[in-house]
Amino acid sequence: MLRLPHPTGMYTRLLGLALGALTFHVGRLLAPFCASGNVMARLVMKFGGTSVADLDRIRNVARHVKREVDAGYDVAVIVSAMAGATNQLVEWSRQAAMLHDAREYDAVVATGEQVTAGLLAIVLEGMGVNARSWQGWQLPILTDNAHGSARILGVNGAELIKRFKEHGQVAVIAGFQGMHKETGRVTTLGRGGSDTSAVAIAAAIGAERCDIYTDVDGVYTTDPRVVPKAHRMDKIAYEEMLELASLGAKVMQVRSVELGMVHNVRIFVRSSFEKPEDIDPSKPPSGTLICDEGDIVEQQVVTGIAFSKDEAQISIRRVQDKPGVAAAIFGPLADSNINVDMIVQNVSGDGATTDLTFTVPSADYERARVTLEKAKGSIGYARLDGATDVAKVSVIGIGMRSHAGVAAKAFKALAEQNINILAITTSEIKFSVLIKATQTDLAVRTLHTLYGLDKA
């Protein structure tokens, strides 16, 4: 767990929480006690904006919820704002002032989820299902004060568990929002934050599973629009999903997967377009389970192929090969809030200078060049080269840890297709190659076939 390839500092912070009064562990501590009574299994269900876009869609969500209640689950539902609602609220905030106070922005945009939660509770009650809505501050869901992209610090699930036991009451919870633990102001978690709300609540109440209903029916080995032979995975390990999410697969917010991994929440990605009536309760549901690698019996060496075309490459020629030069380059970029991804430094030929290549998001390309040109004096280099017509293709699989030669196989296959590799980076469970953008689809298809991912 600590070998996460993208250290974010989140883990220490989350682990530190175990000492707090309001923590995700509330649910865990209560669970063994509950188990002695006639306690139902708990389930978290999360529905995004398109799934609650209007009253008809909200009724559809309610039928999904009732289906699980009828199957014997205690249910917490997490909802996003009705599709379009958040955009309207963001637009109004922008009209109010281009540079707006993030605390006020959060107070405004958090209302979208509040509306959906109330409406879904009303519909559920109309169907005879005992339900009530919860806003972030009511549970509370406590966060830090990074308004607009706050991190959840703790969720109090005690009241939800009490109501499950006493009234079998469904909790309808506004996603995407929380409350700053000190100021008591409303915070939002950033785009896709409802996924994180759902996983955090699942941890707090000790849910058996956290179902993420979305507009795709699971996680695929790669983008089916590029590789028609891509197939849906039944299971994927947290670490692999994290890589997929970080590398461009937009199924889930990265942070929600991190949180699931830390608290071992079984996350199930499934379709919100499936009709509740068409689901056979006697069969396992269709979707992809994101879980601990230990729960995956037949582990593949390679699980999926991700790609991103939003990459730009910068090469710094003949930079001084001496201590401190990396700091001189990457310090100014970090100060400009530019994320640097792949870094390749060749061993110098002359022992005095070297070439250094790295990638940045293509949106930051021009800004990165300007930053580096300004810092030319302190870095010391001969020339800056760059290109935006590049793409990153990544091969992911926990099995790589125990299998040698996985990457070598790829390099050979790509060479056979005349695909030139501009840069390579590797980590324990993935490797990425930088190639010409025009060759992306060919590379992805080649690798998908190479590692036996094409569906039969």
Place this chain on the structure above:
Amino acid sequence: MLRLPHPTGMYTRLLGLALGALTFHVGRLLAPFCASGNVMARLVMKFGGTSVADLDRIRNVARHVKREVDAGYDVAVIVSAMAGATNQLVEWSRQAAMLHDAREYDAVVATGEQVTAGLLAIVLEGMGVNARSWQGWQLPILTDNAHGSARILGVNGAELIKRFKEHGQVAVIAGFQGMHKETGRVTTLGRGGSDTSAVAIAAAIGAERCDIYTDVDGVYTTDPRVVPKAHRMDKIAYEEMLELASLGAKVMQVRSVELGMVHNVRIFVRSSFEKPEDIDPSKPPSGTLICDEGDIVEQQVVTGIAFSKDEAQISIRRVQDKPGVAAAIFGPLADSNINVDMIVQNVSGDGATTDLTFTVPSADYERARVTLEKAKGSIGYARLDGATDVAKVSVIGIGMRSHAGVAAKAFKALAEQNINILAITTSEIKFSVLIKATQTDLAVRTLHTLYGLDKA
């Protein structure tokens, strides 16, 4: 104060609060202490839905606020939802289920004010005015649990006062909403509830004045659409305003006036359409001050004429003239939640039976008839008569207390116009006559002239 013609039970409840920890008196207790420092006068400003209908209107409100800040006031602004927003939220709730849980309805509709408060705070900050938004639960504004039409039980103004003193920060407060003191759920105060929010906050922070910005520029002697010679009053006593509001003048919510009277909050009704730039700070503003009768130097005998066409009359013929019969009639009506207004019982001629006439809102007319027909056995009467083409015209003035013959003068003037009086009720500071609806305008004009209210 205790002679209020419409006893609601509110006063004892509010007075009882003085013993609580969170009360309106927080502001009062602090005020003398503050006065020893360099404390600014405090002002409450309230803007309704049409005044904040879009970003342009919200900017106009912000300029009004800045004008008062520049004039040296510490300001709390109370805002309603953007015009139309509440209707949309109500409509969604109705679509979700015809019989919806009032607690969920409140959670949904309260979001409208939250959006406006956040947007106004953003605009103010963009203009360089230090401001922050507050939701009902954040102060908190505590209410009972009559969801949909909750009553305010207490407002904690301490944090607002602290911020006035430390940062000169403008408080932008979502009107119309509060939090139930026990469950912590969001409540709403009913239509026009933002007026009540404003007056309650003015009481809590000890505001010098509570300015209600509205689409009329003050309170008129009667409806100017009926009597072009109606004029705006400079001042009106709480008791008179209560009568006007109860009797059909829709300037302010009745409860807000009651609250103002109990806590002696000076309420100033003024136009939101006046441009902030056109207001001369050296002159007293235009509008109507609702205040204690002691503050009104030149007290008129009659202050205003109100009327209501939404009345229906029911006469019960030859009812038994014995103890308990009134309870037999009005008990079932109260059980059906029908408000009975004017009641006239003639002294019986035969000593055994009498006729009893009363009015109900015309919307409840049919329901009232059905209720009474069902109860015919227990009441015992010969016949039910009724009419919906009636109107109530009321003459209001605190001066009536000390002037005899005010009503007699009216009866004579109306008779001269061939207006037949169907029923009469009187109280200390007003009397009402029931007449044919078609004669309403003539009656109002006649009385307006009779009592010298026509403008010069």
